[in-house]
Each structure stands twice: as structure tokens, then as C-alpha cells.
Amino acid sequence: MVSITREQIAVLVELQSIDVESTRIQAFLNGIKPKMDEFDKQIQSVEQTIEEKESVISGLKQEYRLRESDTKDNQEKIRRNNEKLVSVKTNKEYHAILKEIEGLHKKNSTIEDEILQKLDYLEKEEKLIVQDKSELAKLREEAAKEIAALNEKGDTEREKLKALLSSKEEIEKTMNPEVIKRFRIAREQTHGSAIAAVKNTICQGCNMNVPAQMYNELQRFDKLEFCPRCYRIIYWAE
Ligand SMILES: [Zn+2]
Numbered sequence: 001m002v003s004i005t006r007e008q009i010a011v012l013v014e015l016q017s018i019d020v021e022s023t024r025i026q027a028f029l030n031g032i033k034p035k036m037d038e039f040d041k042q043i044q045s046v047e048q049t050i051e052e053k054e055s056v057i058s059g060l061k062q063e064y065r066l067r068e069s070d071t072k073d074n075q076e077k078i079r080r081n082n083e084k085l086v087s088v089k090t091n092k093e094y095h096a097i098l099k100e101i102e103g104l105h106k107k108n109s110t111i112e113d114e115i116l117q118k119l120d121y122l123e124k125e126e127k128l129i130v131q132d133k134s135e136l137a138k139l140r141e142e143a144a145k146e147i148a149a150l151n152e153k154g155d156t157e158r159e160k161l162k163a164l165l166s167s168k169e170e171i172e173k174t175m176n177p178e179v180i181k182r183f184r185i186a187r188e189q190t191h192g193s194a195i196a197a198v199k200n201t202i203c204q205g206c207n208m209n210v211p212a213q214m215y216n217e218l219q220r221f222d223k224l225e226f227c228p229r230c231y232r233i234i235y236w237a238e
Pocket residue numbers: 196203204205206207208227228229230231232
């Protein structure tokens with residue numbers, strides 16, 4: 001049996017509220033890094049999209065230049081053929097050259113259609129990239145703001161936690177070590193809340209009735225009692 005007083009019960013209740021608050025703060029602090037990572041991930045994903053589009057665009061531009069140089073080659077061939085036309089001897093040769101010129105014109109016309117299509121696509125992609133870049137800038141700005149706020153709140157909360165833990169330590173020093181030991185065991189068993197009030201015979205930790213004799217004993221506030229259901233330290237409350 002561990003003896004206790006009404007005042008000590010009040011101290012345990014206070015310790016518990018310190019625990020609850022400390023746990024809340026710790027959870028918040030633990031959540032900061034994943035939140036920052038999430039921002040990084042979002043930014044990286046947009047950056048990657050932009051990179052991919054830029055590579056598509058640069059490929060298109062290269063193709064465009066190649067096709068353009070093809071048309072120039074063809075034009076040069078046409079020019080040379082036209083020169084040849086002046087000095088041909090036979091009708092057959094003349095028609096052959098004309099046919100070749102015609103073929104070159106056709107080729108160029110096809111290439112020009114292709115070029116126009118590519119330019120059209122290029123223009124669209126470039127517009128999209130501008131949108132993506134402005135989205136990225138917004139995202140970066142937002143992330144920087146959120147991260148600054150998180151860091152600021154983190155600093156405040158860390159200070160709060162430090163103060164809570166040191167006051168907890170001070171409070172524990174004033175208590176019977178055996179009571180503190182039982183309190184800690186109860187906290188571990190119940191994953192957090194170590195003490196619960198009993199109101200109208202009902203344990204507020206697990207909502208179950210405590211035995212009548214125990215309920216009567218609780219009102220004496222002379223020894224540590226545990227809920228037979230949830231193992232929390234229990235105390236009588238009106
Ligand atoms: Zn209980």
C-alpha cells in the first residue's frame with residue numbers, strides 16, 4: 001500500500017496535464033521535419049516537370065533546326081538544277097531535271113508543314129512552361145513562408161517544452177518517489193494518461209464502474225488506488 005494525500009493527488013493531476021501538453025508539443029515538433037520534406041517533394045516534382053518539358057522543347061528546337069537546314073539544302077539543289085536546265089542537251093535530260101526539281105519542291109513543302117506543326121507545338125509547350133514556372137515560384141514562396149512560421153512556432157514550443165519538463169522535474173522532487181514510480185508505471189500501461197477521476201462510481205479513464213468498496217475507500221484519500229479495469233491511478237471526484 002502506498003499512502004497518499006488529497007494534495008498529492010492534485011499534484012499528480014497537474015503532472016498529468018504537463019505530460020499531455022508535453023506529448024502534444026513533442027508531436028508537433030516531430031511533425032515539422034515531415035512537413036518540410038513534403039514541401040521539398042512538391043517543389044522537386046514541379047521542378048522535374050519543368051526540366052522534362054525543357055528537354056522536350058530543346059529536342060524540338062534541334063529538330064526544327066535540322067529540318068530547316070534540310071530545306072536550305074533542297075533549295076540549293078533546286079538552284080543548281082535550274083542552272084543545269086540552261087545547258088541540257090536532250091529533252092529526256094530536261095524532263096528528268098524538271099522532275100527532280102518538282103520532287104525537291106514537294107519535299108520542302110512537306111518539311112515546311114512539319115516545321116509549322118512543330119512550331120505550333122513548341123509555342124504551346126513554352127506557354128505551359130511559363131505557367132509551371134510561375135506555379136513553382138508561388139510554391140517556393142508559400143513553402144518559405146510556411147517553413148518560417150513552422151520554425152518560429154517550433155522555437156516557441158521547444159521553449160515551452162523545456163519549461164514544462166523542468167517544472168515537472170521540480171514537482172516530482174517534492175513527491176514520494178514510490179508514488180512517482182507508480183505514476184510512471186501507470187502512464188506506460190495506459191499509453192499516456194496515468195490518472196483518472198472517478199465520478200459517481202465511474203472511472204473517467206475507461207468509463208467503467210469501480211467496485212463499491214473501492215469507491216468508498218477512494219473518498220478517504222489515504223492510499224493510492226488503481227482502476228481494476230484500466231490500471232490508472234484513480235481518485236474520487238464530486
Ligand atoms: Zn478505469
